[in-house]
Amino acid sequence: MLTISHLKKRFGQRTILEDIDLTVHQGDVITLIGPSGSGKTTFLRIITTLEQADGGHIQFAGIDKDFADLTKRDIQTIRRNVGFVFQNYNLFNNKTVLQNVTEGLIVAQKRSKAAAKAIAVSALAKVGLADFQDYYPSQLSGGQAQRVGIARAIALNPKVIFFDEPTSALDPELVTDVLQVMRQLAAEGMTMVVITHQMSFARDVSNQVIFMADGHVIEKGQPSQLFTTPKVSRTKQFLAEILATV
Amino acid sequence: MKELSLILQFVQQILPAIWITLLISVISIGIGTIFGFLLAWGKMSRLKSVRWLTSIYVSVIRATPAIIMIFIVYYGLPFLFKGWFHLNIEGWQRMYFVIIALTLLFSAPVAEIMRSAYLAVPKGQQEAGLLVGMTKFQVFYRILLPQAFVIALPNFANSVINLLKEGALTFTIGVVDMVAKAQMIVSNNSGGFAFETYGALALIYWVISLAIDKFVSSAEKAYRRKRQTIDGSREAV
Numbered sequence A: 001m002l003t004i005s006h007l008k009k010r011f012g013q014r015t016i017l018e019d020i021d022l023t024v025h026q027g028d029v030i031t032l033i034g035p036s037g038s039g040k041t042t043f044l045r046i047i048t049t050l051e052q053a054d055g056g057h058i059q060f061a062g063i064d065k066d067f068a069d070l071t072k073r074d075i076q077t078i079r080r081n082v083g084f085v086f087q088n089y090n091l092f093n094n095k096t097v098l099q100n101v102t103e104g105l106i107v108a109q110k111r112s113k114a115a116a117k118a119i120a121v122s123a124l125a126k127v128g129l130a131d132f133q134d135y136y137p138s139q140l141s142g143g144q145a146q147r148v149g150i151a152r153a154i155a156l157n158p159k160v161i162f163f164d165e166p167t168s169a170l171d172p173e174l175v176t177d178v179l180q181v182m183r184q185l186a187a188e189g190m191t192m193v194v195i196t197h198q199m200s201f202a203r204d205v206s207n208q209v210i211f212m213a214d215g216h217v218i219e220k221g222q223p224s225q226l227f228t229t230p231k232v233s234r235t236k237q238f239l240a241e242i243l244a245t246v
Numbered sequence B: 001m002k003e004l005s006l007i008l009q010f011v012q013q014i015l016p017a018i019w020i021t022l023l024i025s026v027i028s029i030g031i032g033t034i035f036g037f038l039l040a041w042g043k044m045s046r047l048k049s050v051r052w053l054t055s056i057y058v059s060v061i062r063a064t065p066a067i068i069m070i071f072i073v074y075y076g077l078p079f080l081f082k083g084w085f086h087l088n089i090e091g092w093q094r095m096y097f098v099i100i101a102l103t104l105l106f107s108a109p110v111a112e113i114m115r116s117a118y119l120a121v122p123k124g125q126q127e128a129g130l131l132v133g134m135t136k137f138q139v140f141y142r143i144l145l146p147q148a149f150v151i152a153l154p155n156f157a158n159s160v161i162n163l164l165k166e167g168a169l170t171f172t173i174g175v176v177d178m179v180a181k182a183q184m185i186v187s188n189n190s191g192g193f194a195f196e197t198y199g200a201l202a203l204i205y206w207v208i209s210l211a212i213d214k215f216v217s218s219a220e221k222a223y224r225r226k227r228q229t230i231d232g233s234r235e236a237v
Ligand SMILES: Nc1ncnc2c1ncn2[C@@H]1O[C@H](COP(=O)(O)OP(=O)(O)OP(=O)(O)O)[C@@H](O)[C@H]1O
Pocket: A011, A016, A034, A035, A036, A037, A038, A039, A040, A041, A042, A043
């Protein structure tokens, strides 16, 4: 459903991503793990067109092209078929919770206000925020804000949702609610690609784990394999470090 | 108390000229705002030459005292028009020159205010907007602009009050505004009651700025109140 091949990215002289491949099937939950600065965020930002690639190919939503050849129209197509949940929420501060969710439905998908509202209300109910429709982002806790971010993404019914460390800006006691929502989405068959440091989520929920370091994919596999018998010493070392700190 | 009633009497005499002051201000503010908006856009342009030109323009205008700007426009513009377009604009109403001068003066600080307000809006929202499928313009218009507007409001009000004060130099090229009117009153009284007359004038300016301040702060409050109508209880976390 989504295939990325030979993706390259440089910032100035520095190579940030080198020859990255990714295949996502319908219903996959893929987690991306790796040390800080390994290029995980940049990777998702390129796939979602927030950043330009320096090489590579994308197959998605009827597009089958090198990144360099993407037209404005292709970019719009990609944007309208993905959802993105940001580390720091990025809610629209001048809009209510409900409007945050309906905005894309009304403005981009051209749905009627009533239809948009119905979709938004059910998306908000799904993330447990049915009673918060009229709140503004400044009135929400981090956990609530992030769940609005998730509702905003799922309401658009994207082919795949990308999550960039959705819980890392949250106080520990708020993490569970957000992870719970994500587990439920996964159980419903939503296709998701998730950058996370929550190893329990990676282990329990994803069907593939990708370990990145220094702009390379070091190892990928099923969580049962990768977490118990990593093949590469670099992976072993990373897992030992991260599991020790949790 | 006699002073006070005299001042009020002069207020009454000056007041009919207020519409000249207001007309000049309102038009200059209107056009100057649009102009300032375009300049702010130019200052953030991707093209270096555009950024460079607008920056020079803004810094020159900001450094020009109002009285000099009014003189430059009043004496310089007809000269330029004759030279460039062979047009004689000396017959224009003097008010037009003041409006042009004040518009130029107003556009520079407004450009700065708009640019910094725009930069103060967290830009992650722009990316979020693009990824819900909105176009860049839709994101700008629906998400970023309304937030920048609220941020800009207090400084914008300051600039409006400054413009109003700079407009008090209008009389220097012979437009009969409130200041000119006050001068006439003083000279009709052979220089008598100057204190009361100019006091009356200051009073009028004071009331106008108060009104502007009041209007802006209630606009701001209304905006914030909208955000606080919901009791911030956070039970169901
Ligand atoms: N806009 C940019 N300009 C220059 N360098 C950048 C830019 N964005 C990211 N980088 C660099 O690219 C590298 C990868 O960054 P990225 O944010 O993708 O890492 P990450 O794996 O998401 O890290 P983290 O776990 O800390 O979020 C880093 O070294 C970063 O400094």
